[in-house]
Amino acid sequence: MAEPPSGKKVIDLVRRPMPAQPADERSHNFTEVALGYTLELASEEARRCLDCKMPRCMDGCPVNVDIPGFIRELAKGDLRGAISTLREHNLLPAVCGRVCPQENQCEAVCNLVKRGASVAIGRLERFVADAAAMDNMIEPPQPSPSTGKRVAVVGSGPAGLTCACDLLRLGHQVTIYEALHEPGGVLIYGIPEFRLPKHIVRREIDQIRAMGAEIVCDFVVGQSATLSELRAQFDAVFVGTGAGLPWFMGIPGENLVGVMSANEYLTRVNLLKAYQTGAATPVPKPRVAAVVGAGNVAMDAARTALRLGAKQVHIVYRRSRDEVPARLEEVEHAEEEGIIFDFLTLPVAFGGENGRLTTITCQKQQLGEPDERGRRSPVPIEGSEYDMPCDLVVMAIGQSPNPLIKNTTPDLQTSRRGTISADDKTGRTNLPGVFAGGDVVTGQATVILAMGAGRKAAASIDDWLRTGEWAIVEAEG
Amino acid sequence: MYEIVERRQLVPDHHVLTIHAPHVANKVQPGQFVILRSDEEGERIPLSVADFDREAGTVTSVFLEAGAATMKLARLETGGTIPTYMGPLGKASEVEPCGTVVLMGGCYGIGALYPIARAHRAAGNRVISILEAHTQWLLYWTERHQAIADEVYVMTSDGTAGERGLSFDKLTALLDGGLAPGLVYAIGCTFLMSSAAKLAEERDLNLKVALNTVMVDGTGMCGGCRCSAGGEPKFACVDGPEFDGRAVDWEGLMARRRAYRPQELATMRRLDSSGKLASSKPAGKGPHHG
C-alpha cells in the first residue's frame, strides 16, 4: 500500500484475509485454526483505518476500547503504545481478539462496513496482543499501595479475572475461589484449543497471580463455604460463577449413553485433555455425531468431534442460517471443514440399542410469522419426521447458572431462571457487600460482556470499600 | 497439593484413603462426597466420604479398585500428594429422629454408610447395620459399625462369615419378623440398591440410596450425572447424591453406568505396574464412585 497523500486517505476496501491452516489439515488436529496476521498484513490492515473524526467502533465495543487509538499506534509501528492503549480497557486482548463476535460489535459499526469491508479490528487486536507478548512487552498493571481491604472473587472466568485484576490495581487484596482444578472458567474448560490456545489463558492468569492474587482451586462456594461465611471473612465478595448448568430437551431417549451435554464433551476434551495422546479421560470417538444447537458452543462441539475422528458431523438447528447465533468466523470455519448443517430441523427423540444411542429422530420445521421481536419462530411440519443413524449426540441448546450458591444463600435475590439479580451498572446485589456479574447475572452471554461486568463491579466495590455506602450508585460512563 | 495421610489396602481390592484437606474437613457432613485426581493427567474421580476429622483436617474414603482410575489411586503411597481434592459435594444426609434406621451396605458402601450410621445414632435413632460381602476376607470395618450401631448383621454369599445370603435377605427376614424401620439406607453396587428399591416398593419402606453416576465436575456443569427420579430429570451431584430409592429410574441408571466400559478396559490394559499409562494411543477409563 502506498502512503496516503497527506490529509486525505485512499480508501482501501480489501480486508486482509486471516492466514489459516488448510481445512483438510486442521480438521485432524487441535492446533489453532487461525494463524494470526503477519507484521506486514497487520500494518496493511491497520492503515485501512480511516481514523474517522467521529469513530463509531468504540461505541460498538462493550468495554469501549480506544480502537482508533490502538490502530493508529500500530500503523505507526508503535507496538508498545498499541498494547498499552488496548489494555487500558481490555485486560485480555489476546482472548477477545479471538473470541469476540466482532461482526456484531465493533466491526458492525465501523464506518467502512457500509462499503462491505469494515476494518478487521479483532484480528488487529489479536496481532497486537500476540506480538507484544512475544516481545515480553506485557507487564502486569502496577498495583496501588495496599488499602488493607480484602475481597473474595468467586469463579475465575473472564468476569472474575477482570474484577480481580482491577481490584488489585486499586490496592485491594484479592482471593479467587474456583471450583474446578484449574482457573479460567469457560476459557479453559469450554472453548477448545484450536480456537483459543490454553497457553494464552494461562499466561493471563499467571499475570494476575504475579500481581498478588491468591487463587484457591477445588473450592466450591456453597459447599466448601457458604457465601455468607465468605462475606463474614472478607470486606466484599464478587460472584462470577457463570452459567454452566446445561439444558436438555426433555425428549425420549435423552438419557441414552451417547447423548451428552456440550459442557461434558468439551470439558473431557479441554480441561481433562482427552485430545492429547495418552490422556486418561475417556471421550467418545463417534462415527456420526449430531450436535443440537447452533451457537458458539455447538460449533466448538461439532468441530471437536470432527477432530476426534468422526466421519460425519451434523449441526441440527431448528431455525435457518440467518438466525445462527455463533460467530460468523466459526460458522465459516465449520462449513469449510465439512460440518453438515441441518437447518429447520428439530430432534424429537433418540433411539438406542442396549442403552446406547443409535439414531436421532428429527422433524423438519418451517419459519412462521414473526413474533413481536420480529423473530420468526419455527413451526413443525407434520409428518416430516425422519431417522438418522448416529452414535453421539451433543446437546448445545443453552445453559443457566448452577444452583449451588442460590440454594445455600436463601436471602440472595435471584430470577426465575436462576440468575442472580444485580444492578447492571454496579453489580450490586440485594445483599450489602455482595456483587455479581457475568453469565451468572445475564445468563450465557459473551466473554467481553463478562469482562465488562467484572470491571464495573470492581469500580463499584472500590467505591463501597471507600465510602461504605450501599445505595445503588450510578457508575460513571 | 494435598497430603496423603494414609492409603492402605483394607481387604483385597478395597482401600482406605485419608487426605489432609481442611477446606473439605471443615464443612463435610455425612452423605456427601469429594472429587479428586490422583495425578495431573488423571481423571476426576468421585468418592463418598467414609469418615472425617475436623480437628486434624482430614477426610477419609473407602474405594474399590475397579477401573483404571481407581487402579492408579490404589498405587498411591502414604505420605505422597495428590493435586486435586474438591468438596464437600452434594447434599448432606437428612438426619432426623425416625425410630429405627436400617443401613445396608456392600463394597465401598460399608465405608460410606459409617458416618451416616454415626449421625443417626447421635440423633437418638436405633441403628441396625447390615454389611454384605462375597466372602469373609472381603469384609472390613465390622468393628467400626459394631462400635456405633445397636445391631450389626454380617452377610456373605458363601456363608464364611455371619449368615449366608445378601443384605437384601437379611432385611426381608427382619421385616418378616415384624421390624418397622422409619428409614432404610442402601449404599453399594447398583444391584444392591435397586433390589432394595424393589423391596421398598413391596413393603412401603422409606428408602434412601446414594447414586454413583458418571461425574466430571460435581458442580452441575456437565450433566453426566443426570438421572431420573420421580420422573423428573435430576443431576446427582447437586440434587443428590441421595435420592428416594423408590423414585429412581434404575434401568436408565444402569445403562448410563456402563457408559465408558469399552474404553475403560482399553486403558486398564495399558496401565503398567507403575500406574503410568503405557502406550500413547488415546483412550480412557470409567469414572468410579466408590
Ligand SMILES: Cc1cc2nc3c(=O)[nH]c(=O)nc-3n(C[C@H](O)[C@H](O)[C@H](O)COP(=O)(O)OP(=O)(O)OC[C@H]3O[C@@H](n4cnc5c(N)ncnc54)[C@H](O)[C@@H]3O)c2cc1C
Ligand atoms: C463452548 C463455549 C464457547 C463459547 N464461545 C464464545 C465465543 O466465541 N465468544 C464469546 O464471547 N463467548 C463465548 N462463550 C461464552 C463465554 O465463554 C461466557 O459468556 C463467559 O465465559 C462468561 O464468563 P463468566 O466469568 O461469567 O463465567 P465462566 O467463564 O463460566 O466462569 C465461571 C467460573 O466459576 C466457577 N464456579 C461455578 N460455580 C462455582 C462455585 N459455586 N464456587 C466456585 N467456583 C464456581 C466455574 O467452575 C467457572 O470456572 C462460549 C461459551 C462456551 C461454553
Ligand code: SF4
Ligand atoms: S474487545 Fe471485542 S468488541 Fe471490543 S474492540 Fe476488541 S474485538 Fe471489538
Ligand code: FES
Ligand atoms: S457431575 Fe457434572 S453435572 Fe453432576
